[in-house]
Structures are given as structure tokens and as C-alpha cells.
Amino acid sequence: MTSTVPVAAPELEEIEGTSLWRDAWRRLKKNRMAVAAAAVLGGIVLFCVAGPLFVPYSFDEQNLEYGARGPSAEHWFGTDLHGRDLLVRTMYGGRISLAVGLAATLVSLTIGVAYGAIAGYFGGRVDAIMMRVVDVLYTLPFMFVVILFLVLFGRSIVLLFVALGAVSWLTMARIVRGQVLSLKQSEFVDAARAAGVRDLAIVFRHLVPNALGPIVVYATLTVPRVMLEEAFLSYLGLGVQPPMASWGLLVSDGANNMMLHPHLLIFPGLLLTLTLFSLNFLGDGLRDALDPRMRT
């Protein structure tokens, strides 16, 4: 798609400074899949955040006699085994899942990028020590660490974000380190160094933006993984607790009942899949848009 950008030389009078970000934004807008994905994602966020205002049910109001029934005019998504409205539960579940996915990814992004970039840039003994620490952490069964974390510090949603993020930064650190290792040989780094830019500024102003492609791709993969991990923790009793639900929990409940009540799986499953697909397309678009080497 980069070939669609005209190669004609710009007219000299109109030279205007263009930043990396403005450039990326311009290219992202041209990627139709990415724009569509962003729109869908936006729609889903809106659905989850504002949706409950327009549904006349609460997520925990049960009607045991009514029980699980398929979609109807009153209950668009049907009801679950306790007779609760699935539409509003899916909205609330989405809030939790999206929040967990984004927050934990942000935590892992912050730690992983900083750690990997510093190790890669300074190299030598610093690198060796930092990466051995990562290797050691890799050997710990990470679910065990999360569980320990939650048991030690008590259970709360915020802590869940932190705990999940804190265990998923390792791969990110390795990816960033690899990128930085190959990038630090480039001329622009030499140029920056020659101009007297300080080390940390080189790392975060010059190297990290150039490694954004893989970072973004990996981050979009982290979001769905964290969402699934949250479902697993909830199942163990360490994540979201009933009557609250997350998409992961709704889907695992639905999977258990798919033979009898397929709607319990279809609706939350559809939204979860849609979200994950959109994230992947958006990530794809972002990578294309951000990678400076694709600039023409």
C-alpha cells in the first residue's frame, strides 16, 4: 500500500515539517482495514461503557423461574441460567475484559520496552545481567506468580491488572532488545551521539520509535492473551467474582452450556472475537504506519 503514495517531488514552496506521528496518522488513515477495525473497536467500547444506560435491567437481577432463554424482544441477547439479561451482562463483562486487557498490556509495555531497550543499548555486562534476570524469571511458572501476588496482596481489580502486566513483559523485553541491538549500529544513532545527545534520550527518542513496529504487533497480541488469562484466574476464584462477569467467564460458562443454550456462548463469544480481530487489524495497520523504513 505504500506504493500508492505519489513519488512526485514535493513543490519547494510547500515544505512543511512533518513529524513521525503526523506521518503515521496520515498513512493509517489510508489503510481501510485498520480504520474499519478502529471503528469497530470504538463501537464496542461505546457499547460496553454507555450501553448499560439504555438497558432496563441490571447485571445481577435474577429471575430464576424465567431461567435461560434465547433472544427475545425483551432480552435481545437472551438470559442466562439465573434468568439475568445477557445483553447487560455482556456489556459489563466487556468493561472488565477491555480494562484488564488494556491496563495489563500497558503495564507490560512500560516495563518491557524500558527494560529491553536499556539492556540492548548499553550492551556488555549490563545486557548480560539484565537478560539473565529475564531468563530466570522465564523459568517461574507465571500463573503461580500471579496467584502468589494476589494471595499476598489481597484481591482487587487494580492489582489484577498489575499482576498480569507484571508477568507478561518478558517476551516484550526480548523483542525490544533484539531490535535495539540491530538499530544501534545505524548511522542515525552515530549522528545523534556525535551531536552530543545523552544516552537515555537516544534510547527513548531515537531507538524506541524505530522499534515500534514489533512492539505494537506484540502488544496487540498481548491484549487477547491477558483477557484469556483473566478468565482462567476468575475460574480459579482469583479474578472477577460473581455476580460480576468478564467476557472470559461468560464464554467459559457458555461453552459449558453450548449444547442446550447456544446463545450463552454466541453473543459474548462474538464480541470477544470481534474485539480480538479488530485489535489484530489495527495492530497490523499501526505497524505499517509506524515503521519508518517503509516511508517513501
Added chain:
Amino acid sequence: MNRASARALVVALALESLVGACERDRPTFGPETRRHRDNVLYVGGGSEPESIDPGKSYDGPGIDVIRELFEGLLRYDPKTLEPLPGAAESWEVSEDGRRYVFTLREGLVWSDGTPLTAHDFEWSWKRVLAPETAAQYAALFWDIEGGKAYNLGSGSRDDVGVRALDDRTLEVRLERPVPWFLSLLPFAPFCPVPRHAVERHGMAWTRPENIVSNGPFRLVRWIPNYEIVLERNPTYWDRDDVRLDGAVLVVSEDTHSMLRLFRAGELDWLGSNVRPPPEYVPHLRGKADYREDRYLGTYFYWINLREDRNPGSPLKDRRVRRALLLATDREAIVRHVARGGQRPADGVVPDIFFEMGYPRPSPVPFDPEEARRLLAEAGYGPGGKRFPTIEILYNTHEGHRQIAEAIQQMWKRHLGIEVRIENQEWKVFMSNRLEGHYQLARAGWIGDFLDPYSFLSQFLSDSDANEARWKNAEFDRLLQLALSEPDTRRRYALYAQAEAILMEELPVLPIYYYSQNTLIGSWVRGFHPNAQDIHPLRSLWLEAAP
């Protein structure tokens, strides 16, 4: 229990099964004909047995395996569960009911050919009582002379009233007459263990390569979390009456996948440790291979009353506990959540006993109005103190969660009480429950023998099983009195008085009386529903098996 009441029970259960069996041509859930071609029964085994050491095991799946591998002095009648001669061919009881003399069969051997003698029984029983064994079921032996003292560390082994008079004669002396003593003997802890194997291998003696047993089957293979394979024991005294070549117990806690295995014809029977998931029950009812019967068990919530825990908890107020019970619509839970044919419980002694002459407790209505009044009287609600958030603890399981969620909502709606529900993995859950780290905790009690004492004794002030640490001298006195009452009717009347006190004080919230529902292929024969859901494999056979 006496013979008349046992017979009444058999008739009642048989009638129920007649209703279930009158139509033969109803559709089936699983395949219509058997898929496997061998003479081996494929059964759902439930979760991984904690232990298959008869002296130490305490979990359902373990005890079910032990019943096939080992045989006590007596064994279960598959229809009535009345004791039949097992390793013992005859026995005598003294006038006062305190001395039993058992005569063992001639030529009994262990599966490795070693002779099995009365000395093995003496050693095995004393092993259960030995304090260092820490056996869960040791209290069942407390009625044996000197048993309680030895078990609690104050008596000596030699004073325990179990003695092998010679290789084939075992004498047992009891502290007091125990009306149901014989019906205990087929139960796992009373089975003999091979002293020579235990002493040689220590803890590892139950491994397939080391185990020596004396029951109808022997252990061939045990793959953790996968399967347990049994085959007919060629050294069993009654081997010609065992019709199956063997059995495969498929180990899994996932009831949904067990259901799929049955549907695919991989399982002949779901087994007594696996229940169909409740949401499937309405769909399974009416299928020819589904059956639903009453079960000797009660589902309830413990309320922690320990003085050293949860200080200032409103749950320590009896009126609050009563309010919680009145605001729990148990009928709705049974009908719409549990859905397996359970009945709302008005007490802890299950309704199977009602037919045997046990007086029905007075019904507990669903009455949110009265519940709110009681709560206000205790000082909570509008104008009163704010009710703190309370917590229900349960072991991780779909069914328990659904019930807890329903109750959570009922208390919120009717009483305005916020409830947090929390699940824990079984072992963590049990240790928290036993140590009293809970406010309300889910529990189920399944009778070990057919007498209400099995249900009421856990509430005795000094019982370890009394997880609420509820203490009531009058309750203790009535139960003591009942024990020395040989007449069943009068004993039941005393039990009922004690239960009435329990329901006044409510250290527990009874929810429902269990039912046993299962899926079993029409080709499995010799299967009889019974109160304790005990089905010795030796009396089952497969139609048209080679």
C-alpha cells in the same frame, strides 16, 4: 437400622425405579447399544482419589475404589446395603450386644497368595486407631472398648477390644451396644490391609506395583488424572460370582466432558462420583438411560460461630441466622438452580429417613417479611445498624457457584444484605473450613451408615466435624440418650428433639436433601438404586458380553 424399615425403603426405591422403567422405547441420551465390545465396565470415576489406603482414605472416589479392591468382614447387599457375609462367614452377638465374635472363611488369601487371617484384621483396625495414622474415620472405631482412649493418645494399643482368638476367629468388644455396628463393617476403614506389604513399602504400598488386596478386583494400572484399571482378582474367594472381567474408571473432574464421553458411548455408566451438570437435567429427564433417585445426604451452609473468629459478626445472633434462612427460597433453588430432583431441606436428617419412621421436622417457610422483621429486631436494617458485607465460601464447582449466586441475590433483594462469594480449590477450601477461616461455607454431608446419628453426631460439642464450633449441652444430652435406646422409634424421637434444637439455633442453613441422578446404559445389569448410592461392581454385569 432394622429389617422392616430397610424393606420399606427397598419397596419405596423400587417403586420409584418402576416409574422410571415402564417405557422401554423412550429415546436415549447416549448410544442405544453398547460401543465397547469387551467384558469390561467403563465408569466415570470423578476426581483423582486422594488415597486408596482403606485406613486413610476419606474421599468418595477413593472409597469407591477401595470397595472393589478390599473386602471387610462383611460386604454390602447391592440392593439394600444390608451387611452380607464377606471375609467372615458367620458371627455371634452376645446378649448385651457388646461382644461380637466373627468366624472367617477357610482358605482366605491375599492377592499375592499370602494367607489372610484374623490377625490381619486386628492389626488393620488398630492401625486405624493408632494416633500416628491420623485416620479421618477413626471416630467410627471409638465405640470399641479402649478405642477412643488409644486414638486420642491416652490409652494403650493392647487395651483395644479387638483380638484374634486364632487365625479364623476375631473378637470385638464394644463400650456400649451400637445398633448399627454390623452395617459399618463393609465400609472402607474396616477393611483389612496387608501388613506384610505395608511394612515393606511404607506409604508406597498402594502403588499398582506394590499393592496387595483381598477384594473381588485387583489394581492393574493407575495413570494419574487419566484412568484406574481393575481386573477380576483370581484369588478372591467368590471369584466365580464376579461377572465382569474388569473395570476402567475414567478420572476427570470435568462433568461436561464426562457427559460427552457417555454420549459418545465411551462410558457405560457415569459413576456415582459424577453427576450430570444441573442445566442438562431438564433435557435428560425422560431419556431411557437417565435415572434420578433420592440420596442419603444434605446440602447446607455452615455458619461460623467460633468465639475466636469473626468477632462482632452479626451471624452470631440467632435471629440473623433465622432471617437468612427465611429469606432463602429453597424451593426455587431446588426447582430452578439445582434441578436434579432435590427436595428443600427443613433439617439436616435427610428425607429418606421419613419413610423409616423418623418424624418430619416442622417446615421452614420462605418468608421474607418475617425475615426482615427478625433482622430489624436484631438491630439491622432501616433505622438500625448497617449490615456488614458477609462472605460465602465454596469449593470451585459450577453447581455450587450457581447456588451461591442465587442466594447472594435473594439476600440482597429481600434483606438488603451485600454478600461476597468466593471460591477456593478443594484442599485450600477444606483447610480453611476446618481451621474456621470462613463466615459461611458450603458443605454437603453424606451418611456413612443408615442411622440419623450419622448426620447429627457432627454437631456434638466435642466433635471435630463440628465446623461451626456450636455448643449445646441439651443437644449433646439427647444424642447420648438416643445412643443407649435400642428401640428404633424411641431413638428416632430423641434424635428429632435434638434436631429441633439444632433448627432453633441454626449453626447451619440447610438447603436441600440430595438426589442421585446418573446416566447408565440399558446394557448394564444388576444395578439397583439405594440410599447411599453404593454399587459394588461385583454384582454388575454387561448384557450380551462375550
